[in-house]
Amino acid sequence: MEPLLYIADLEKQVMDDFHLGPIxxxxxxxxxxxxxxxxxxxxxxxxxTIMNLVKPDHGxxxxxxxxxxxxxxxxxxxxxxxxxTIIGWxxxxxxxxxxxxxxxxxxxxxALFQKMVELFEVPLGKKFAKLSQGVQQKxxxxxxxxxxxxxxxxxxxxSFMDIPSKKxxxxxxxxxxxxxxxxxxxxxxxxxxxxxxxxYLFVLHNGKMLGHFEKExxxxxxxxxxxxxxxxxxxxxxxxxxxxxMIISDNPMETEAYLExxxxxxxxxxxxxxDDIITILLNNKxx
Amino acid sequence: MELPIKISKDSxxxxxxxxxxxxxxxxxxxxxxxxxxxxxxxxxxxxxxISIITTRRAYQDLEVQGFIQTLQGKGTFVAELADDLKQxxxxxxxxxxxxxxxxxxxxxxxxxxxxxxxxxxxxHTYPKGxxxx
Numbered sequence: 158m159e160p161l162l163y164i165a166d167l168e169k170q171v172m173d174d175f176h177l178g179p180i181x182x183x184x185x186x187x188x189x190x191x192x193x194x195x196x197x198x199x200x201x202x203x204x205x206t207i208m209n210l211v212k213p214d215h216g217x218x219x220x221x222x223x224x225x226x227x228x229x230x231x232x233x234x235x236x237x238x239x240x241x242t243i244i245g246w247x248x249x250x251x252x253x254x255x256x257x258x259x260x261x262x263x264x265x266x267x268a269l270f271q272k273m274v275e276l277f278e279v280p281l282g283k284k285f286a287k288l289s290q291g292v293q294q295k296x297x298x299x300x301x302x303x304x305x306x307x308x309x310x311x312x313x314x315x316s317f318m319d320i321p322s323k324k325x326x327x328x329x330x331x332x333x334x335x336x337x338x339x340x341x342x343x344x345x346x347x348x349x350x351x352x353x354x355x356x357y358l359f360v361l362h363n364g365k366m367l368g369h370f371e372k373e374x375x376x377x378x379x380x381x382x383x384x385x386x387x388x389x390x391x392x393x394x395x396x397x398x399x400x401x402x403m404i405i406s407d408n409p410m411e412t413e414a415y416l417e418x419x420x421x422x423x424x425x426x427x428x429x430x431x432d433d434i435i436t437i438l439l440n441n442k443x444x
Numbered sequence: 445m446e447l448p449i450k451i452s453k454d455s456x457x458x459x460x461x462x463x464x465x466x467x468x469x470x471x472x473x474x475x476x477x478x479x480x481x482x483x484x485x486x487x488x489x490x491x492x493x494i495s496i497i498t499t500r501r502a503y504q505d506l507e508v509q510g511f512i513q514t515l516q517g518k519g520t521f522v523a524e525l526a527d528d529l530k531q532x533x534x535x536x537x538x539x540x541x542x543x544x545x546x547x548x549x550x551x552x553x554x555x556x557x558x559x560x561x562x563x564x565x566x567x568h569t570y571p572k573g574x575x576x577x
Contacts, residue, residue, distance in 0.1 A: 187496070188496065335484060335486060353493055355495070356489070356495035356496050371495055371497055372494065372498075373459055373494055373497070373498045376453060427454045428454050
């Protein structure tokens with residue numbers, strides 16, 4: 158299938174001290190990718206570059222086979238992007254913002270907008286500046302998702318929202334994806350977004366791409382063992398960390414082959430939670 | 445629809461395989477009857493916290509083996525099962541669970557004779573006549 162978003166060898170130097178890339182990424186229609194990274198890893202810069210709000214120094218970005226930095230701007234109607242912070246909305250009410258935004262999108266889904274406003278209890282008559290940060294995010298989502306663009310890009314959309322609203326949003330996005338040809342790229346630190354929504358994880362650390370993983374493939378790469386006997390100080394193949402008799406491996410096959418060859422028994426083997434794996438990835442940075 | 449499907453991420457059995465086997469048991473055991481609509485791949489992926497790649501693979505396997513069918517634009521439904529296929533699934537799933545139990549006991553250094561005693565002991569805790577036809 159033709160990728161909806163295609164990024165090749167993207168690089169960007171920001172000021173003197175931050176370098177993003179090289180980034181390579183393809184998003185297939187019908188999939189959800191979580192963009193994960195430490196604070197300051199370049200997630201927002203990457204999303205802005207996709208939206209042509211930041212010019213890359215090197216590399217290409219295509220949306221549905223159109224270069225985003227080319228003359229042709231038709232790709233813009235294929236993307237709905239929700240930035241982390243919005244400038245210029247403060248003086249407007251939700252109702253006014255909707256009247257400005259909806260006509261720009263031919264596939265605008267008014268029923269979905271009304272449904273979201275009702276579910277999230279967003280007061281449409283209040284000025285944006287007067288809303289709490291959580292309600293601002295809810296209104297922002299209600300003004301973004303109903304655009305029904307095939308590619309939805311969300312930059313930490315729920316950071317200020319309450320727990321029930323976060324759950325509501327996950328259900329809304331699952332339903333929104335049912336049409337089949339849509340994709341979501343979501344930068345998030347919320348473990349529930351990552352667990353319940355994402356098919357793939359794209360992991361960034363200080364501007365460097367650590368990998369693009371299918372979720373179960375990633376989980377199956379890690380295992381935790383509790384050994385019956387204590388170990389010598391020699392590093393075991395696959396070992397990532399150890400604490401006394403517990404070791405974590407990022408190569409269970411090699412680890413088990415070694416343990417078996419040495420006659421070391423383990424009393425328990427378990428898989429790791431995704432947040433543990435992300436922590437290991439971001440702390441160890443080795444691939 | 446929430447289904448009584450539970451996957452174990454610690455199991456050595458691949459996740460898609462666990463899903464396939466549990467669906468088979470639900471269908472062969474009559475808990476999911478012919479024509480019952482199944483959750484979409486995306487919705488089941490959310491409930492089980494797995495990727496659509498894994499769920500799709502499970503649904504494809506079930507479809508190839510004749511347990512479910514997908515109707516274009518309508519969704520996925522439980523298929524009509526031949527009686528001998530139902531029987532086969534019943535026999536093999538019960539056998540598998542017994543095998544696992546025996547395997548666990550042997551790992552704890554029980555002898556086969558002791559396993560047999562445990563089995564009979566448990567059997568006796570059930571009231572007489574339960575399960576008679």
